[in-house]
Amino acid sequence: xxxxxxxxxxxxxxxxxxxxxxxxxxxxxxxxxxxxxxxxxxxxxxxxxxxxxxxxxxxxxxxxxxxxxxxxxxxxxxxxxxxxxxxxxxxxxxxxxxxxxxxxxxx
Numbered sequence: 120x121x122x123x124x125x126x127x128x129x130x131x132x133x134x135x136x137x138x139x140x141x142x143x144x145x146x147x148x149x150x151x152x153x154x155x156x157x158x159x160x161x162x163x164x165x166x167x168x169x170x171x172x173x174x175x176x177x178x179x180x181x182x183x184x185x186x187x188x189x190x191x192x193x194x195x196x197x198x199x200x201x202x203x204x205x206x207x208x209x210x211x212x213x214x215x216x217x218x219x220x221x222x223x224x225x226x
Contacts (some may be wrong), residue, residue, distance in 0.1 A: 136168035148178070 131149075135142045138194045147153065148167065165175045169182060176197045187193055200211060 134167060134170060140166050173192040 129137075131142045131145045134140070134145050138145075144163055145167065148164065161175060164178050168175045168178050171177075173178060174194065174197070176193075177183075180188075183193070203211065
């Protein structure tokens, strides 16, 4: 989790001050499965990530190992994906899903 991994001494209130995102929203980001929690906007996720000098995908893929997360290749792939037209993103997702299934990691 971001707060444990990068700044273990920061409270949710501290993150609120750094990012400008409410403590309640930060709490919801940390437990999005709680009943009544609405989807967080990418803008809010980006604000929290920026407060830590990270990008949004660091928060959106919290299980990514540090050695991969810190590499430039993942950042470049994410940036390219985000810059792609919507229909191209669909092709990318479809291809990734097929690769996952073919590698034996699919359901």
